[in-house]
Amino acid sequence: MSVIEARGLRKRFGTTVALDGIDLNIEAGRILGLIGPNGAGKSTALNSILGLIPFEGELKVLGCDPWASRDRLMRDVSFIADVAVLPRWLRVSQALDYVAGVHPRFDRAKAESLLAKTSIRRGSRIRELSKGMVTQLHLALIMAIDARLLVLDEPTLGLDILYRKQFYDALLTDYFDHNRTIVVTTHQVEEIQNVLTDFMFIDHGRIVLSCSMEEFETRYAEVTVPPEQLAVARELRPIQERQVFGRSTLLFDRAERQRLEQLGSVRTPSIADVFVAVIGNAAADAEAGGSRV
Amino acid sequence: MTSTESAAMPDSPEPLPGARADGSPVSAPAAPSSARLTYWSVRRELWEHRWIVVVPLIVAAVVVLGFVTGLVRLPLPLPLPHSHFTTTALPHLLEAPFDLAALILMGTYAVVAVIYCVAALHGERWDRSILFWKSLPVSDLITVIAKASIPIILLPLLTFAVTVGTQLVMLLAGSVVLLAKGVHVGALWPQIPFLTMWAALLYHLLTVHALYYAPIYGWLLLVSAWARRAAFLWASLPIAAVMILEKLIFDTSVFAHMLLSRLGGGPGTVSFPPHGNMPMQAPTLANLGAFLTRPGLWIGLAVLAAFLAGAVWLRRRQGPI
Numbered sequence: 001m002s003v004i005e006a007r008g009l010r011k012r013f014g015t016t017v018a019l020d021g022i023d024l025n026i027e028a029g030r031i032l033g034l035i036g037p038n039g040a041g042k043s044t045a046l047n048s049i050l051g052l053i054p055f056e057g058e059l060k061v062l063g064c065d066p067w068a069s070r071d072r073l074m075r076d077v078s079f080i081a082d083v084a085v086l087p088r089w090l091r092v093s094q095a096l097d098y099v100a101g102v103h104p105r106f107d108r109a110k111a112e113s114l115l116a117k118t119s120i121r122r123g124s125r126i127r128e129l130s131k132g133m134v135t136q137l138h139l140a141l142i143m144a145i146d147a148r149l150l151v152l153d154e155p156t157l158g159l160d161i162l163y164r165k166q167f168y169d170a171l172l173t174d175y176f177d178h179n180r181t182i183v184v185t186t187h188q189v190e191e192i193q194n195v196l197t198d199f200m201f202i203d204h205g206r207i208v209l210s211c212s213m214e215e216f217e218t219r220y221a222e223v224t225v226p227p228e229q230l231a232v233a234r235e236l237r238p239i240q241e242r243q244v245f246g247r248s249t250l251l252f253d254r255a256e257r258q259r260l261e262q263l264g265s266v267r268t269p270s271i272a273d274v275f276v277a278v279i280g281n282a283a284a285d286a287e288a289g290g291s292r293v
Numbered sequence: 294m295t296s297t298e299s300a301a302m303p304d305s306p307e308p309l310p311g312a313r314a315d316g317s318p319v320s321a322p323a324a325p326s327s328a329r330l331t332y333w334s335v336r337r338e339l340w341e342h343r344w345i346v347v348v349p350l351i352v353a354a355v356v357v358l359g360f361v362t363g364l365v366r367l368p369l370p371l372p373l374p375h376s377h378f379t380t381t382a383l384p385h386l387l388e389a390p391f392d393l394a395a396l397i398l399m400g401t402y403a404v405v406a407v408i409y410c411v412a413a414l415h416g417e418r419w420d421r422s423i424l425f426w427k428s429l430p431v432s433d434l435i436t437v438i439a440k441a442s443i444p445i446i447l448l449p450l451l452t453f454a455v456t457v458g459t460q461l462v463m464l465l466a467g468s469v470v471l472l473a474k475g476v477h478v479g480a481l482w483p484q485i486p487f488l489t490m491w492a493a494l495l496y497h498l499l500t501v502h503a504l505y506y507a508p509i510y511g512w513l514l515l516v517s518a519w520a521r522r523a524a525f526l527w528a529s530l531p532i533a534a535v536m537i538l539e540k541l542i543f544d545t546s547v548f549a550h551m552l553l554s555r556l557g558g559g560p561g562t563v564s565f566p567p568h569g570n571m572p573m574q575a576p577t578l579a580n581l582g583a584f585l586t587r588p589g590l591w592i593g594l595a596v597l598a599a600f601l602a603g604a605v606w607l608r609r610r611q612g613p614i
Contacts, residue, residue, distance in 0.1 A: 052427060052612060070609075071432035075324065079428045085613075087341065087422035094340050101333035102431050104322040138425075 001063070003028050003149050003181040004049055008057035011044050011205075018044040020205035021057070026198075028148070029178040033192055034185040035275055036202035042185045045202065046153050049183070050079055062148060075104055078142045079151035086134055088127035092120055099141055111144035114174070132163040139167060143175045150175075152184040156191075164188065168195050189272045199271060203279050222269035223260050224249045233263050240277035251277050330431050334439030335447070341416070345405050345443065349451065352401045353459040356394045360463050363390075364470045388485050388573070392566035394463060395456045395494055399565075402452040402502060406444035410513035411524045413440040414608060421613035433608045437514070437601055444510040449498040457491055489575045490566075496576035497565035500584050501558040508593040509555070511600030518607040521614050555593070 006024040010017070018041045026032055034042045048055040051070030059066060064073050086095065092115070100108045115122075118136045126134055135156070142150065150171075156164040172195060176182060186192055199216070201209040211219070225233045225248050234241075236259060238250035251269055252260060260266045339346065414437070417423040426436065468478045516528040536549050558564065562584065563576045584590065 047612075050428075052424075053610070070427065071430050071435075072324075074428060074430040079424075081424040081428070082421060085421045085424040087417070087420055087425065089341055090422075091340070094337075098333055098337055099429065101336075102325060102330055102429050104324055104430070 001028070002026060002060075003030075004059075004061050004183070006057065006059045009045070009048060009059050010056040011041075011048060011053065012056075017205050019048070019055070022202075022205070022207055024207075026181060026183065028181050030197045031176065031182045031184070031195055033189070033196045033199040033271075034183065034202055035189055035199055035271065036185075037279065040202045041205040042202055043153055044205075046079075046081075046151055046183065046185065050077065050081075050151055076147055077149045077151065078145050078147040079153070080138055080142060080155045081153050082157070084131070084134070086126045086138055088125065090126050091122070092124050092126075092129075092137060093122040095126075095137065095141060096122075099145075103145060105146040106141075107144045107146065111140050114140035114143060114170075132159055135159060135163060135167060139170060143170065148180060150180065150182045152182065152186075154186055155184065156186065156188065164191060168192060171195075189275065190270055193271050196271075201275055201278055203282060208282055209274075209278050216271070216274075217268050219254055220269050220274050221252045221255060221257070221260055222249060222267045222273065223252070223264045225263050229263050236260070239281060240273070324430075327435060330435045331439050331442075334431060334436055335442060338413075338439060338443055339447075342409055342412070342443075345409055345448065346451065348405055349398060349401050349455045352398060353394075353455050353462075356397055356459055357462050357466060360390055360394070361466045361470060364467055387481060388490070388566075391460050391463065391485065391487075391490065394459050395490075396566065398452055398456045398459065399498070399502065402448050402498075403506075406448055406502075406506075406510060407513060409448075410440075410444055410510050411517050411528060413443070413514055414518035414604060415520060415524045418611055418614045423608075423611070423613060433605045437518075437605045437608060441510065441514060441597075441601055445503050445507050449503040452502075453491075453495050453498055456494060460487070486573050489573050492575040493563055493565050493567075493573060496563050496580070497558075501562050504590060505555065505558055505562075505593060508596040508600065511597040511604075515600040515604045515607070518604040518611065555589075 002025050004024055004026040006022055009019055009022040009024070011019040020041075022041075022045060034045065036042050044053070047053045048059060049061055049066060051061075051066030051068075051073055054067050061073060062076050066073050090098075096108060096111060099106050099111075115137070118133065118140070120129060120133050120137055126137075129137065156167050159167070168191065171182070184192060184196075196213055198210075198212045200207055200211075223233065224244070227248070230248055233248075233250050236252060236255045238255075239253045240251040242249050242251075250263075251273060257266065417426060464482065468482075471478050471481070513524075513528050517524050520527040532552070536546065539545055539548050563574065563580050567573055
């Protein structure tokens, strides 16, 4: 069964189209990254999935219509919408009491043991904690919930690199397994490239590219080409060419590996570089009046 | 680490037979009952708005202090003509400070209720914490009901408890001061009809302040769920606008009278404290019957339900501001 299934998911805010007919099918046991520029529709998509906003089209999360039954869905779905949403007046002990009180799948002992690894004190109020500690607390609460879907919308925004690394390490080692699904959006794509099993590029409310990491690694290749080889390389139709220290680095989509290897050493590109190429080309095509590739 | 490795991490357990990955129904732990969810929602209101308990206690402390100071400074014996101490006037005179204490705490309740309602559904959007609350399996309906129960159920009971406590402390402190001044308090206190007073107070709080005022709290909660800022202004502006427009267009003031009658508790209520020279009266079944058969009560409760339904509708759609 799909964890998230959407067909023709649309959302308009006034005259602005935030989601322009999205089709999704996310299986259990995946870690999906939603990647797109600001205002591309990532948060709108997540908010629809979480039952926070009404939408048009068909959307089922764990078999439920999220808008019709958010409270029931939240027994099986957890989310961290932002780093700063824990109420500032709440005490750490109260947060534990409250979640234990209302959530049937909350394992308080697990949350306590996760918190024991941090320097967070039970009596502290959220406002007394640093941003990194607030995230640690929120993560401890979320990880102690036996949810089937975890949605993370920019969960590490504004955190320093140490906390960002800990955040994803903890999720991978102590939380993620084949029964769970994680959907994450972030601007720090490089940091989660190794964490993801799948990713999607979203731009102007549409899915521009949807790809598993296995497919990504066979499909995209990056080669730094010496000047004398440049003409040959260009014949293979790179999707992007950029200059690094006077040397040309070319990005290829579905090019023959053997021919690429004759040009120089072939690397797997970063998702960020492919993103820039794909979104940039789509924008150029749109400007030229052509349809999107 | 490649994605294939990360997808098959060595320490990630294999799916159990019949586990959730294949979509089979999960043996779900029992969902918490609505009563349990409401209980925790009310507790979270009290954590967030601790001041609704603290403020009445501070007011009570000030009242006791004022009472004791007044007694200490009281020139005894009283320089009053003996005629004042007739058997009917004395209880009134003794009772007055206790009535005043109750009245002040009742006023505190009204102010606290208004401030609480205006903030109740606005604050969580303002500090973005609504996203945290909505990430938990608590419905918007339960959240709004829990918030509405603060002014309608919790505050009247709290006000009653604090008032009784305050009056008992006044009694005790008063006895100490008066005994030190050589007054025989044993003869004074029994003249105050405390039990009747408390019965009337509780009845008055629950009927007038809780049930009859309930649509007012509902209106404030609705505006609190709707307004982006200045919720209090948005709550009062339409009321003023309706009054002014009615006056300009029809040259009447039906709405203003309706509102005043609502605030005054309407006809047939046990007023507290009693006006004029009427003695304190305990509420009777006849009072209760008259109150429960007033259409104004039921219209008000229907309006409350409509306002709360609106607040639920809004909270479901509203995000952080």
